[in-house]
Amino acid sequence: MFSTVWKQVPRHVNFSSRFMSTTTKPPTAILLTNMGGPKTLDDVHDFLLNLFTDRDIMQLPFQTSIAKWIAKRRSPSIREQYAAIGGGSPILHWTQKQGEAMEKLLDTLSPETAPHKHYIAFRYVQPSTQAALEEMKKDGVERAVVFTQYPQYSCSTTGSSMNELYRGIVANKMENLHWSLIDRWPTHPGFVDAMATKIERKLDEYTPEERKDAVILFSAHSLPMDVVNRGDPYPAEVAASVDRIMDRLDRRYPYRLVWQSQVGPKPWLGPQTATAIENYGKAGQKNVVVVPVAFTSDHIETLYELDHEYGQEAVKNGMTGWKRAEALNDDPIFTKAMATIVKEHLDKGTTVSKQWYLRCPGCTYESCGDTRQFFKDCEKRQH
Numbered sequence: 001m002f003s004t005v006w007k008q009v010p011r012h013v014n015f016s017s018r019f020m021s022t023t024t025k026p027p028t029a030i031l032l033t034n035m036g037g038p039k040t041l042d043d044v045h046d047f048l049l050n051l052f053t054d055r056d057i058m059q060l061p062f063q064t065s066i067a068k069w070i071a072k073r074r075s076p077s078i079r080e081q082y083a084a085i086g087g088g089s090p091i092l093h094w095t096q097k098q099g100e101a102m103e104k105l106l107d108t109l110s111p112e113t114a115p116h117k118h119y120i121a122f123r124y125v126q127p128s129t130q131a132a133l134e135e136m137k138k139d140g141v142e143r144a145v146v147f148t149q150y151p152q153y154s155c156s157t158t159g160s161s162m163n164e165l166y167r168g169i170v171a172n173k174m175e176n177l178h179w180s181l182i183d184r185w186p187t188h189p190g191f192v193d194a195m196a197t198k199i200e201r202k203l204d205e206y207t208p209e210e211r212k213d214a215v216i217l218f219s220a221h222s223l224p225m226d227v228v229n230r231g232d233p234y235p236a237e238v239a240a241s242v243d244r245i246m247d248r249l250d251r252r253y254p255y256r257l258v259w260q261s262q263v264g265p266k267p268w269l270g271p272q273t274a275t276a277i278e279n280y281g282k283a284g285q286k287n288v289v290v291v292p293v294a295f296t297s298d299h300i301e302t303l304y305e306l307d308h309e310y311g312q313e314a315v316k317n318g319m320t321g322w323k324r325a326e327a328l329n330d331d332p333i334f335t336k337a338m339a340t341i342v343k344e345h346l347d348k349g350t351t352v353s354k355q356w357y358l359r360c361p362g363c364t365y366e367s368c369g370d371t372r373q374f375f376k377d378c379e380k381r382q383h
């Protein structure tokens with residue numbers, strides 16, 4: 001129904017030469033959504049302010065005022081952490097690299113939907129959802145695949161990004177594009193293989209004798225227990241990733257799933273990564289490979305919390321063979337997995353996964369309902 005629109009759109013000044021030289025057809029947009037992180041130390045305050053203002057991540061009384069207060073209070077210590085990892089979050093750098101590699105591979109894997117172009121929408125920093133939508137509009141995009149960069153779904157992460165996207169789509173009057181959504185991919189074989197390969201590479205650093213005693217500690221960002229008890233699917237999906245990765249490793253090592261980065265006084269899902277390190281260390285466990293399993297690039301939790309804080313704690317507790325599996329970043333195995341996930345999604349022609357439609361049994365977010373209805377309407381239009 002919209003097939004003639006692009007023909008009326010003038011060639012776009014901001015098209016890269018790849019798009020200009022090969023075709024005048026608008027690109028198939030692959031919109032990579034994630035939380036983002038402060039690029040410089042001066043961005044830390046606003047990143048925190050946007051995070052604490054987000055009612056999909058936490059609901060506070062007098063949220064706007066309290067968020068301002070917490071962001072101001074928390075900024076100095078968080079700035080120090082970002083200073084210690086080089087002065088900012090590397091997430092934009094890695095997402096750009098991943099997007100570039102993915103779109104090139106997709107042009108080969110799926111010539112019928114080429115050219116492909118990635119766009120980035122971060123929830124709490126630039127490039128924002130609004131910036132991404134404006135760029136897509138300028139490029140005359142008609143077909144857009146939203147691809148969450150969180151492998152496992154949580155209402156506080158992918159849910160929040162999708163609610164923001166839905167508001168942006170309405171504000172920019174972009175409802176009539178052909179939208180579809182890759183809302184989770186916790187057990188995709190490509191993702192599982194990329195993770196398992198990173199673990200194998202770390203295990204290879206041990207001597208055969210050390211490897212016999214090695215333990216794998218999967219560590220994921222924790223969730224407040226009230227969110228878990230609402231029925232948020234994230235803990236189960238993280239556990240599903242762990243299970244498939246261990247299958248791929250032939251279950252050759254003992255492993256545990258532990259949870260890190262809890263913030264504030266409320267109860268969070270445990271056991272905590274820090275407690276596990278302390279207790280396994282004290283029990284005489286020497287060789288431990290910790291695996292960040294719920295994020296696809298380096299960030300403060302890997303570079304500061306795991307490498308710096310917990311690494312020191314591990315050595316203090318006698319873990320002489322403490323190692324951290326590298327984040328997926330721009331590893332070709334992972335960027336190929338990304339392209340494959342999108343290719344399979346395009347081939348299937350589905351709008352969302354079956355899991356998308358079911359809200360948490362105790363869901364408290366009105367906006368989730370609107371966003372789900374939007375994709376339901378897209379599905380009806382497209383089939």
Ligand SMILES: C=CC1=C(C)c2cc3[nH]c(cc4nc(cc5[nH]c(cc1n2)c(C)c5CCC(=O)O)C(CCC(=O)O)=C4C)c(C)c3C=C
Pocket residue numbers: 035036037038048051057058074078089091150154156157221222223224227234263294295298299300301
């Ligand atoms: C899949 C990962 C994540 C889930 C689930 C998640 C839920 C969640 N987070 C908070 C509160 C905070 N998170 C903060 C930073 C942060 N969170 C994640 C990932 C998940 N969060 C990452 C990767 C980061 C770091 C970003 C980076 O640049 O590296 C912060 C800010 C830091 C701090 O103040 O300590 C807060 C706060 C809640 C409440 C929540 C679930 C409801």
Ligand SMILES: [Fe+2]
Pocket residue numbers: 221
């Ligand atoms: Fe978080």
Ligand SMILES: [Fe+2]
Pocket residue numbers: 155159230232359360363364365368
């Ligand atoms: Fe929910």
